[in-house]
Amino acid sequence: MDEEYDVIVLGTGLKECILSGLMSTDGKKVLHMDRNTYYGGESASLTPLSQLFDHFKQPAPVDDKYGRPRDWNVDLIPKFLMANGKLVQLLVYTGVTRYLEFKSLDGSFVRKTDGKLHKVPADEREALSSSLMGLFEKRRFKKLLSYCQSLDLDNPAAKNKDDKKIDPDNLDATQLYTEFGVDKNTQDFTGHAIALFLNDDYLHKNCKELIRRIQLYSGSLARYGKSPYLYPLYGLGELPQGFARLSAIYGGTYMLGKTVDELVMEDGKVVGVKSGGEVAKTKMVICDPSYVPHKVKKTGRVVRAICILKGKVEGVNNSESLQIIIPQNQVDRKNDIYICVLSNQQCVTAKGFYLGIVSTTVETSDPEGELQIGIDILNGKDKSNIAEKYVWYSLIITP
């Protein structure tokens, strides 16, 4: 370890592993360390199931109450991959996709003011039969969609001839909606369930970001069918491992279970990393916030509830794995509530059990109460579907 490296990476979370992999393939000499003895940091998938209970300092269930413990691979912070998104492109580009397998989610749903869950249509047929909006509104919405899909954002000069009057450079999102005459409900649905904006700040920003996100959603949906979302088999923890492997086969050195004592600084610049009395020299350090607690500040909190479910979620056409978005406007909030349900399809739960996670950005002094509407959806009409529930918070941190 007493050597000089081009870069030292601390922490084996997904971002750190991607960077490590890319830099190694680029010929850089990389040293990658983690204080834990496993890969992934906070994005490691917890397995067997007892690890989940350990994490929340609860006694583990006995007698395989929730199926085979080893069948569980629990991600505390679930994230879906857009089938056509940058991460998937990166997986293909780097070849890391050869280490991984994915499943597409069964569906994406949105909750409307009426309290019902509506499927985000995945094709023309579903769109026609959808109860999300009325017949005439559907036509207006369709025009908006086709406009967004046909627009070449990289080449705005080649604007769709029929839409000469629309100039995306000079329109904000609200104005774009107005151009197509879609109502408030459709705006909510488009901005939150398709473009996946977490709040309404985007409405007064240039509309190109909205268009780009709509394109990403449609492009992803077109790839594998039922929903635009992919999830890695055995959990998200497989992703950092894939990139770590890429880094290793291109010469990256891995050290797990290494406590980092400090970053060695000279004249305000980093010159090395000290661990166990040894110093590895470098001019560049990349690390996750937990390695430099005094150099970051918190800007917000996210509250999450993780639930083990005994059966499928009601009102979602028998979907086993899905996302439900509750747009903020529908429930008088500023930030959306997200629900994600995963199953044995993704090899993250034991057969017959489901994992439901509700999350949102904390707005009040009763964060758990903010999740209640999502919890109720998971628990079902007779309030008995949730077998275990744990609530926790994570900080939003910036440098």
Add this chain to the structure above:
Amino acid sequence: MEPVMASGPPNYKVILCGEYGVGKSSIFRRFMNDTFTMETGKKSTVGLDQSSQLFKINGMDVKMSLWDTGGMERMSFIGSSYYRGANAALLCYSVLNKDTFTILSQYILDIVMNAEGAKIFLCGNMADCDGDDKVTEADIENFIRECGDVLSGVYSISCKENEGVYDMFKDMARVLHEEAMGRMTLRKELHVIRPGETPEDTNHHKKKCCSS
């Protein structure tokens, strides 16, 4: 879950396990393109860590995909994802270095924990060399006895002299295939998605036949 009939020949994933420096990558190299290099250290493993070959077993094409560690075991745990779905693990040691042999029981533990149901094979590399502290036949027999019946095959090879390498893989393919046939189940595969690979692609993989 929709089980679908898999297309193409049955594919068995085999992972290489064992201490740093026992010649796993040499075994991998022999498997991949039948070459050998005296280069040691990380350079010997650069860039490639997966390779597939076809074997003819009882008149049927059987594909074996061999996974190399990428040298990750040198300083740290290789990661659970390496073990996922492995049908077999090839436990490697150097006959010249007893330590690489005695530590194998730990590797067996890792395999049993992370690759449920994988068959375990034992392989002593560098069998052509002479040394003071060689692993003896008695050592191996003791080990086999201690392991109970977890080992599905025991081999002695030399990658440098290319002795026994091909026969070992062919034998492993036979054992894996016969066992799979014995279970006589329809081959069911989860309908999984590999970004960048269309279903057709999997059939177009270069079908280099090892036995030709």
